Amino acid sequence: MTSMPPPEITLRRVAIVGTGLIGTSIAMAASRAGATVTGWDLDPVVLATAAAHSGLGLAASLEAAVADADLVVVATPIAAVAASVTAVLRLAPTALVTDAASVKTAVIDNVRAAVGPEDLARFVPGHPMGGSERSGPEHASASVVDGIVWVLAPTDETDLVRIDALEAWVEGLGARVVRLDPERHDRLVAMVSHLPQVASTSLMGVAATEEADEPDILLLAAGGFRDLTRLAASNPGLWSDILVANRRQVASAIDLFVERLGALREQILGEDTAAVESVFDAAKGARLGLATKPTVRSGVAVWQIEIPDEPGALARITAVVGEGGVNIEDLQIVHSPEGGRGTVHLTVAAPTSDAAGDVLRRAGYDPTRLA
Amino acid sequence: MTSMPPPEITLRRVAIVGTGLIGTSIAMAASRAGATVTGWDLDPVVLATAAAHSGLGLAASLEAAVADADLVVVATPIAAVAASVTAVLRLAPTALVTDAASVKTAVIDNVRAAVGPEDLARFVPGHPMGGSERSGPEHASASVVDGIVWVLAPTDETDLVRIDALEAWVEGLGARVVRLDPERHDRLVAMVSHLPQVASTSLMGVAATEEADEPDILLLAAGGFRDLTRLAASNPGLWSDILVANRRQVASAIDLFVERLGALREQILGEDTAAVESVFDAAKGARLGLATKPTVRSGVAVWQIEIPDEPGALARITAVVGEGGVNIEDLQIVHSPEGGRGTVHLTVAAPTSDAAGDVLRRAGYDPTRLA
Numbered sequence: 001m002t003s004m005p006p007p008e009i010t011l012r013r014v015a016i017v018g019t020g021l022i023g024t025s026i027a028m029a030a031s032r033a034g035a036t037v038t039g040w041d042l043d044p045v046v047l048a049t050a051a052a053h054s055g056l057g058l059a060a061s062l063e064a065a066v067a068d069a070d071l072v073v074v075a076t077p078i079a080a081v082a083a084s085v086t087a088v089l090r091l092a093p094t095a096l097v098t099d100a101a102s103v104k105t106a107v108i109d110n111v112r113a114a115v116g117p118e119d120l121a122r123f124v125p126g127h128p129m130g131g132s133e134r135s136g137p138e139h140a141s142a143s144v145v146d147g148i149v150w151v152l153a154p155t156d157e158t159d160l161v162r163i164d165a166l167e168a169w170v171e172g173l174g175a176r177v178v179r180l181d182p183e184r185h186d187r188l189v190a191m192v193s194h195l196p197q198v199a200s201t202s203l204m205g206v207a208a209t210e211e212a213d214e215p216d217i218l219l220l221a222a223g224g225f226r227d228l229t230r231l232a233a234s235n236p237g238l239w240s241d242i243l244v245a246n247r248r249q250v251a252s253a254i255d256l257f258v259e260r261l262g263a264l265r266e267q268i269l270g271e272d273t274a275a276v277e278s279v280f281d282a283a284k285g286a287r288l289g290l291a292t293k294p295t296v297r298s299g300v301a302v303w304q305i306e307i308p309d310e311p312g313a314l315a316r317i318t319a320v321v322g323e324g325g326v327n328i329e330d331l332q333i334v335h336s337p338e339g340g341r342g343t344v345h346l347t348v349a350a351p352t353s354d355a356a357g358d359v360l361r362r363a364g365y366d367p368t369r370l371a
Numbered sequence: 372m373t374s375m376p377p378p379e380i381t382l383r384r385v386a387i388v389g390t391g392l393i394g395t396s397i398a399m400a401a402s403r404a405g406a407t408v409t410g411w412d413l414d415p416v417v418l419a420t421a422a423a424h425s426g427l428g429l430a431a432s433l434e435a436a437v438a439d440a441d442l443v444v445v446a447t448p449i450a451a452v453a454a455s456v457t458a459v460l461r462l463a464p465t466a467l468v469t470d471a472a473s474v475k476t477a478v479i480d481n482v483r484a485a486v487g488p489e490d491l492a493r494f495v496p497g498h499p500m501g502g503s504e505r506s507g508p509e510h511a512s513a514s515v516v517d518g519i520v521w522v523l524a525p526t527d528e529t530d531l532v533r534i535d536a537l538e539a540w541v542e543g544l545g546a547r548v549v550r551l552d553p554e555r556h557d558r559l560v561a562m563v564s565h566l567p568q569v570a571s572t573s574l575m576g577v578a579a580t581e582e583a584d585e586p587d588i589l590l591l592a593a594g595g596f597r598d599l600t601r602l603a604a605s606n607p608g609l610w611s612d613i614l615v616a617n618r619r620q621v622a623s624a625i626d627l628f629v630e631r632l633g634a635l636r637e638q639i640l641g642e643d644t645a646a647v648e649s650v651f652d653a654a655k656g657a658r659l660g661l662a663t664k665p666t667v668r669s670g671v672a673v674w675q676i677e678i679p680d681e682p683g684a685l686a687r688i689t690a691v692v693g694e695g696g697v698n699i700e701d702l703q704i705v706h707s708p709e710g711g712r713g714t715v716h717l718t719v720a721a722p723t724s725d726a727a728g729d730v731l732r733r734a735g736y737d738p739t740r741l742a
Contacts, residue, residue, distance in 0.1 A: 129591065149590060178587065188585060191578055192592040196599045198639075199570055201654040202631040206624070207562055208657035214559060216549060218661055219520055220500060221563040224602045228567045231595045232658040236651030240644045247639045253577070254636045258629050260573040265625045268569075268618045273611045280607030283572040286579035287603040290589055312693030314702060319690060322683030331685060331702060 009165040011096065012036060015069035017062065017084055019050035022100050022128065023075030024140035027056045029173040032142045040065035042076075050137035066092040071169065074099040078241045082110030089119040096162050098126040102189060103245040104153040104182035112155070121159040124166045125182060127151040127189075128175060135235070142173075147329070147349060150175040153182040190249035195257055197239055198250065200231035301353030303346045303367040305360060317344060317365070324359030326352045380536035382467065383407060386440035388433065388455055390421035393471050393499065394446030395511035398427045400544040403513045411436035413447075421508035437463040442540065444497075445470040449612045453481030460490040467533050469497040473560060474616040475524045475553035483526070492530040495537045496553060498522040498560075499546060506606070513545075514720055521546040524553040561620035566628055568610055569621065571602035672724030674717045674738040676731060688715060688736070695730030697723045 014030045016023045019041040027037045031054070038057040041047035051058040059065030066072050066088050072095050076084045081101040088097050089111075101107050104125050111123055130148035150170045154163045167177045180188070207225070211217050243250050267275040307313045321328055330347035346367075348356045353369070360367040385401045387394045390412040398408045402425070409428040412418035422429040430436030437443050437459055443466050447455045452472040459468050460482075472478050475496050482494055501519035521541050525534050538548045551559070578596070582588050614621050638646040678684045692699055701718035717738075719727045724740070731738040 129593065151591075178590065180587065184585070188581075188588050188591050191581055192588055192596045195577070196574060196595045198632065198635055199574060200595070200599060201651055202628060202635060203567060203570060204654040204658050204661075205631050205650065206566070206627045208653065210559075210562060210627075211657070214555070216551065217559050217563055219549060220522075220559050221661065222500060224567045224571070225563045226661070227598050227601050228571060229654075229658050229661065230598050232651075232654040234651070234655070236648045236655055239651050240648035243639045243647055244642050244644050247642065251636050251640050254632055256577045256580075257573060258632055260576050261569065261625055261629055264569055264573060265622050268614045269622050271615050271618065273615050276614055277607045277611035279576065280572055280603075280605070280610055283575040283579065283600075283603040284605070284607055286582075287575050287600050290575075290592065290597070290600065312690075314699050315686065315689035315693035318686035318688075319683075322686035328685045 009070070009096065009161060011071040011165060011169045013068050013070045014038070015040065015059070015066045015072045015088075015092075015095075016056065017041075017065065017072060017074045017088060018076035018080075018100075019047050019056070019137050020075065020077075021135050021137060021140050022130070022144070023073065024050040024054050024056070024137035025130070025142065025144035026073055026075065026100070026128065026173070028054045028140060028142040029145040031055065033172050038065050038069070046137060050140070053137050054140060062087065063091050066095060069095045071095060071166070072097045074101075077238070078103060078107075078245055082107045082114070085111050085123060086114040089115050089123060093119075094122075096122055096124060096166060098124045098152075098166055100126060100128050101245075102127055102129075102193070102242055104151075104185050106245040108153075108155055108182055112157075117157055120155070120157045122162060123155075124158055124163055125153045125155070126166070126170075127153065127185065128170075130175075146174045148175050149178050151185055152177055152179050153185045154179070155182065186246050186249045187252070190246055190253040191256075194243060194246060194250045195253040197231050197234060198243070198254060199257065200229055201239075204229040204232035301348055301350050301356070301369060303348070303353075303356060303360065303369055305344045305346060305365050305367045307344055307365075314344070316363075317346070317360075320359055320363040320365075321346065321348075321356055324355055326356045326359065380441070380467065380532060382442040382536060382540045384439050384441045385409070386411065386430070386436045386443045386459075386463075386466075387427065388412075388436065388443060388445045388459060389447035389451075389471075390418050390427070390508050391446065392506050392508060392511050393501070393515070394444065395421040395425050395427070395508035396501070396513065396515035397444055397446065397471070397499065397544070399425045399511060399513040400516040400546075402426065404543050404545075409436050409440070417508060421511070424509050425511060433458065434462050437466060440466045442466060442537070443468045445472075448609070449474060449478075449616055453478045453485070456482050456494060457485040460486050460494060464490075465493075467493055467495060467537060469495045469523075469537055471497060471499050472616075473498055473500075473564070473613055475522075475556050477616040479524075479526055479553055483528075488528055491526070491528045493533060494526075495529055495534055496524045496526070497537070497541075498524065498556065499541075501546075514722065517545045517721055519546050520549050522556055523548055523550050524556045525550070526553065557617050557620045558623070561617055561624040562627070565614055565617060565621045566624040568602050568605065569614070569625060570628065571600055572610075575600040575603035672719055672721050672727070672740060674719070674724075674727060674731065674740055676715045676717060676736050676738045678715055678736075685715070687734070688717070688731070691730055691734040691736075692717065692719075692727055695726055697727045697730065 012035055014035045014037045016027045016039040019039045027039055030037050038059050039050055040059045040062050069092055072088045074084045078101050081099050085097055085099055108125055128150040130144050170177050326348050357367055383406055385406045385408045387398045387410040390410045398410055401408050409430050410421055411430040411433050440463055443459045443463055445455045449472050452470050456470055479496055499521045501515050541548050697719050728738055
């Protein structure tokens, strides 16, 4: 007598609720991986554009979209996510439901307040940390998902088998899963994503307010100011919703930042040059260390290569790598703070790392693998 | 009877004191404009490197360098500028003396305390707002000066004829003169240069401290975090001197920033989404306006180009540009705060900008000039 295999969760029929850039990109990655994908969006124009761009099946209603789904991915705007997840859990009583919101505890708390424990067990909160500066389904691409960090932030109530099933499915799309406690996820993104946004906007605010009295101020704004205020041009509606949804963690991150600014202020005013220098030294060390770490788009390898500073030098490197059939994921000309030039950081997908190293060495370069 | 022409100040024999990147770059721009240039540096290796790289005349001593000069440009490290200016005013009793320090009132106060009013009248404080992330005379170039904002910050005691003469000379080098009261200069650079540096270092400090407990934190750090912390890798010794020299203005700028962070914090914690959105709206408008202003890190042009995400795509771009004889100064694959791919920012020397745009368009790209 043979024992029965454990019940398997198959995630072949997928519904996407909210077909903006990220929803449609996930739809396209899922299709590529062999899933049958149906989409729905509150805005019929967005839905029609998504269907035309991606080939996903166009549902007539939310009910129709999720009726037969094994997996429903909710990718609606943050303010609507909890309500969408709740509705889907009710409409599709056996489906695994996940979301793509960039804040987790607020969504989970609202869903928990609205559904019973059996439904809550089927909800696996997620955060695919990809995207694009563009928005809208017309800019979606399966490649948006390639190699990104895709956080799964299950609750105590989440069914373990479903977490494993979703993790396998997400990795099948080409993303890298990182499991984090929801609180911890929210704390970490508050520091490395939400605080930079707040800092950038506030810095731009200081300069813009002064500009009324000092029309020359922005004339003096150099590259550093531009780097720091680039984020200030982000979507205000999107960001106000995210920050309010993650308000406690964002407030704590601001507090840590303000504390540090205050300490540095006192050292500067106290003419304690040595203390200021040591703060800068520590930050410099950490920032140089960051350059050697993979970005959010993990599953990558970083090679450091020295090149001569002359026309065509970069062309030779990229040609060598391209002819080797390796796709360059990212490339940065790195200037050390002490000067120097002609050091390139070349990022490639991890599986092609050895190939990249080989073709570079064969072409006479001496690449060093950083990450 | 004809009237005598007014006495003219000619600035043809130029001495550079401190031949690092900025001093040597000014020397090269001055040579290009027809001046005879002599250099001196406390460090004989730096001086020899500057002479070999730029062709400036190598003086045996500070005295010899400035003896016959019409104009002396002091480009020593900030902590040494006031003493250098004072020494030069004494050694060259008729020369016009200017400096290149990024903080003005501290330098002026120290010079004023050390010299008499006749000498003070010959000192025209300046701040060429160019430079490079590189340092050292071997990276100097006349193009560092091209199109930059060069602040002149005269005092009440400065001789007006000499201000005009220096302004004409600076514009003859290809820079753009902005006259500012020294206090006002220090206030404005505190906000658009020194505060961004402090903010970047403090943000990196927050993340680095948390990293000890949260090793995943930097894994979640996307492009926005990298943008905001790039400055944190700057030279600690240089920056601690600058910040302490401009300490009162820097402290005020930090206060304005912290006040704004605090207000935003309260709006976020108070769930005032509309207020947060309006703060973000204002900052976004100001940031988009900034994109239309010339950048201080002049001498360069930035082109944005969309590229397909496939092996060889970057190779084609760099090959096209290299074959056009244009040297790529910097190249970045730009990822939005949420990720994204396939947009390249290509930085080239300003004089080669049109050539770069032309070769890219001829090769079928649709480049957009950003700066």
